[in-house]
Amino acid sequence: MSSFDLLPGAAAxxxxxxxxxxxxxxxxxxxxxxxxxxxxxxxxxxxxxxxxTAEIAERAAALAGVRPWRFVNRLSRLVVxxxxxxxxxxxxxxxxxxxxxxxxxxxxxxRAADTDPEPLLARYFRPYAEAMTDxxxxxxxxxxxxxxxxxxxxxxxxxxxxxxxxxxxPPVCLGTDAFHTPPALTGAARKAFAGCGETGxxxxxxxxxxxxxFYGTDARVGALMVEIRRDLYMTExxxxxxxxxxxxxxxxxxxxxxx
Numbered sequence: 001m002s003s004f005d006l007l008p009g010a011a012a013x014x015x016x017x018x019x020x021x022x023x024x025x026x027x028x029x030x031x032x033x034x035x036x037x038x039x040x041x042x043x044x045x046x047x048x049x050x051x052x053t054a055e056i057a058e059r060a061a062a063l064a065g066v067r068p069w070r071f072v073n074r075l076s077r078l079v080v081x082x083x084x085x086x087x088x089x090x091x092x093x094x095x096x097x098x099x100x101x102x103x104x105x106x107x108x109x110x111r112a113a114d115t116d117p118e119p120l121l122a123r124y125f126r127p128y129a130e131a132m133t134d135x136x137x138x139x140x141x142x143x144x145x146x147x148x149x150x151x152x153x154x155x156x157x158x159x160x161x162x163x164x165x166x167x168x169x170p171p172v173c174l175g176t177d178a179f180h181t182p183p184a185l186t187g188a189a190r191k192a193f194a195g196c197g198e199t200g201x202x203x204x205x206x207x208x209x210x211x212x213x214f215y216g217t218d219a220r221v222g223a224l225m226v227e228i229r230r231d232l233y234m235t236e237x238x239x240x241x242x243x244x245x246x247x248x249x250x251x252x253x254x255x256x257x258x259x
Contacts, residue, residue, distance in 0.1 A: 016069045060249045156236060
């Protein structure tokens with residue numbers, strides 16, 4: 001059984017909604033390497049999971065005039081975080097949260113510090129990266145371009161693990177890349193999410209995800225990270241979704257349609 005799903009959209013759509021952090025599932029053999037007890041793990045999942053973002057993307061896809069493609073991680077980011085660099089380029093290594101986390105959101109021990117990340121990288125990280133690369137290549141082959149919309153959420157109050165948590169925390173944060181995020185893409189997102197409150201750029205989280213095969217070299221690949229502050233649509237931490245979810249799904253659909 002795959003740890004991720006590529007959910008087809010319209011053949012003519014260049015848009016790929018990427019949902020990497022929505023799931024809570026941890027396979028039993030991976031759970032064995034996590035030192036938290038069950039209650040502690042549940043609390044950590046409440047804090048670290050971008051809850052309900054897969055549902056936001058699903059509803060947006062259904063609402064869009066041209067259905068986008070979706071790439072959805074079905075495992076928790078505590079297994080591997082597919083959006084991290086798998087090497088020393090990753091700044092979150094300083095917080096013990098590279099591609100394979102060893103620390104929690106509050107700085108506690110998640111795995112032994114000397115955990116070898118290679119088995120998890122081989123089993124989960126690299127297949128995910130290869131599949132995302134193929135998904136983007138598919139959009140390029142079909143439409144001549146690809147637009148990755150990275151769907152995330154973040155807590156209203158900063159957590160200790162955040163390296164840049166002291167800046168603004170707008171209702172919607174747009175993460176950008178100097179090469180892959182053209183002004184028209186940012187402008188379309190600001191317009192689409194205008195009804196959800198203020199949109200900000202690159203605070204408290206910056207950048208966006210592009211498979212390394214295309215990163216910094218292929219301008220046909222556009223990318224934008226949409227970080228939604230969780231109090232807009234759910235009870236924090238880890239609680240149920242509220243009525244704000246529908247408004248955000250409609251806004252995301254409007255962005256898809258603009259692309």
